[in-house]
Amino acid sequence: MTIGAGGTRFPDGHIDWIEAAAIIVAYTIAKAFLVFPERMVRDGITAGWTIPIFSALVSILWLYPLVLLLESHPGKNLVEITGLVAGRTAAILFGMIYGIYILGIGATVSREIASALNVVVLPLTPTTALMIIGLIVSLYIAYQGVEVLGRLCAIHAVGTIAVMVLLSLMSSRSWDARQFFPLLGPGAGRLGAAYIVRQSIYGEVLGLGIVGAYLRNPREETGKAARWSLGASAFALTLTALTVGMVFPYPALVRVAVPFLRISRYIFIGRFLQRLDALFVVVWLGVGVMKTAVGHYLGAVTLATTFNLKTYKPLIAPIAVVSFAAGRLIPDYSTAIILDFDILRTYGTILVAGWPISIYILSRFTRPEKEGGGQ
């Protein structure tokens, strides 16, 4: 049977655009608390903070076709749409690659968070123990389906962005705007290239292609969900990069592994509002758990759709275990960062941008197969 024909969307309830956007935002902004600001500065030097803004603008190039595809195929996810437009082989190809991409992102991020926690807060607790606890909670959340995931992410995304704003404001004593000069950083050419390549920091927004199928009114809400997903993510990532860029001079920043955590240590407002880095753990764990939960869910739904399974829930646990095992295979924090930013995200740009654009172009030239056809 052709993937997508007959509607293979799982009976998992419905969400509105706020919840859909919240899932994507929670999935995207987790990286802001890890090495992300340092990576931006590496690429853009003093203009590193502009990368999230302009990369978001570049991302519209593939996000817009994705929205059009979802709107024209209500109730279908991107894998199903690919099956209808380009055939089963293309759907399996893209679905598999995207599934592996999600798994990879989940593995590296969980490893990064566990390592950071281990180094900063709980040096005597084994990393594996932290990862297993996180795994259990994220599994439980992912297993509850898209409605629960959406509500939880809405609480979480609002809380996380509020923490970001608070931490940024509380560190205002250390801000120095002179650190933004020269404005173009490494030069217009390199900066422009970084804008294009680093649009992969919004790679998680492609998840809208999966959760968009659950929107209650896809035609009215998909565009809104996409705008808010990208806008809120861009705001959070830019704020992080901007704050870190104003607090640390460029040469120092490239040596700080977790810049936002370091900022929290600089906060000293009065005698009793100081050293908030332990509180940072709460945020870290929150974003880590939510990111992995969303990752497990998206991975399971993607693979279940790819292989025309009737339900996705049995896949959640295997995907979580594979992700956990892959995370344990990564030897250390530095390797996890290299895998995440230099390999997965850099080459993932091709998938993230190429998939919706190519399918949209194809859909303009081909007539979709009829429901139930192609069996």
Next chain:
Amino acid sequence: MFPFGAIKRAFRRPSRPADFTLGKRGEPGIPGGGEDVVRGVHRERRPFRSGTISRSPFGGMSETEREDLGRRLDKSLRENISTIMDTFHAPRNSDLTVREIEINWRDGRRRAVCLFIDGLSDLETIRRHVLAPLLSMDHDAGRSSVDPRCLAKKVLSGTFVDFGDTFSEVVAAIVGGETVLLVDGEDLGVIVQTRNPEHRAIVESPAEAVVRGPHAGFVENFRENVTMIRLLLETPQLVTEQLHVGARSHALFGIMYIEGIVNPKLVDEVRRRITSVESGLLMTMTILERLIEDEPYSPYPVMLVTERPDRVASMLAEGHVAIVDSSPSVAVVPVTLWTLMQSPEDYYIHFVAASFVRVIRWAALLSTLYASSLYVAIVTFHHEMIPTELLFTIAASREAVPFPAALEVVVMEAAFELIREAGVRIPTIIGPTLGIVGAVIIGQAAVTATVVSPILVVVVAISGLASFAIPNYELGVLLRMTRFAMILAAAALGLPGVTMLSVFLLARLCIMRSFGVPVLAPVLPSWRHSADTFLEGPLWIMRKRPQTARPLEDDRQPQRARPVKPGESVRRGRVPERRERR
């Protein structure tokens, strides 16, 4: 006393299922089937809707006995009384009262009996409206009263009169507190409403006391409870459906809602759940709650159980459904977390003050949940979080304490719970004294004995006091229990443990539903909600009903609910002009 003994059913008629004769549920004009709308007669009798007597009060009987009760009444009074007395195990069971009388009938004097249960039925009503008219009935009246139906129309002066032609119906009526009149030679029983069990006077609910606002609380009387709600909602749209629940107790429950506002699907769901209960347990509101709630294994309250009529009335006006019984607790569904954190008094004080109190209440919720666990996490794992001076103070106070912080906290919290529980059980006069003295003495003694640190007593006191500020009792109990889990999580992993457990609890909250409505609605999922969801907004801007119960009618009040604009002064002696409604 009748010489009943060995006279048994010589001529047993073929058993017939006891029909619900006076209008079935689903028929036009009969919303629930419990009230006889067709005849204009209000009944509080057992509706044998299912067509069998399996859902009757005769649970525990053998099949043969059930079949016997499904029979039609006999023309022989002796036969009828024999069967009824056997059913009630009389005369061994002294509750059943059989009042034998002779009445004038069309063909001379006829024997008759009034059957009722002493205590359940009002003796004065029986005397004035049943016995007196019957005994004073002259021959002419008797002549014209050709059957029990005419007797009910012309002689009996009871307010509500009904008929029963099967043993199951008359037995159910007697059990329900009504009086059954059986006449020799007639196979139709007359049921007169005389139910009026003793109940206490209307007093304020101690659990939901308010400084301002009405002080009336529900009592142990179904009719009284319904009346209290009806007094606040004087509208013909307010509907009370009566249902009988439970295989053995066959308790009376009422579903109340405002027709036109309530979502019919919600009413159907409530009705379906209640009528599907087949339990043999003694059916009270709390037991029914356990049997019909969405998540039976979760202690999270998914029904708002309140003792205040004003609270029920206000929620009915928002499209909720109330379940009333003969207990001082009325359940309202669906209910959200935001409703559980509201107190009736919020609407009797200024909205700014109410908002302030709400913030305090939410802070209390967080304190109950996290004060002790954060103390354990910080003292055990995250010393760097606290300012140095405070760290030294804590370290100095804990220097002589031989136990780890987690054990200290658990012991103190357990002691606090012990005092609270003991304070509830012991007599009222010394209860509060024991609570205060116990807390002070145990706390002071524990500090002096260096079993706990002084700062811990402060933390536990804050946590314990905060739990009293939660307006919903069940939510308060849940928070107190969860507090211990938080302490253990903090002791095991510090802040990461607390975070993980919090995420898990949040996920549970996102899953929970109250009669199909997510408990975080209308915030998550984001539905339209009024300005009193989290804080209390001005009453006049709450134009629309919240979407929590998905009401049929959205508008709660016109756009200009206030006759004057906020800040607009009114000249003395002049009534402000009426504004056009938009």
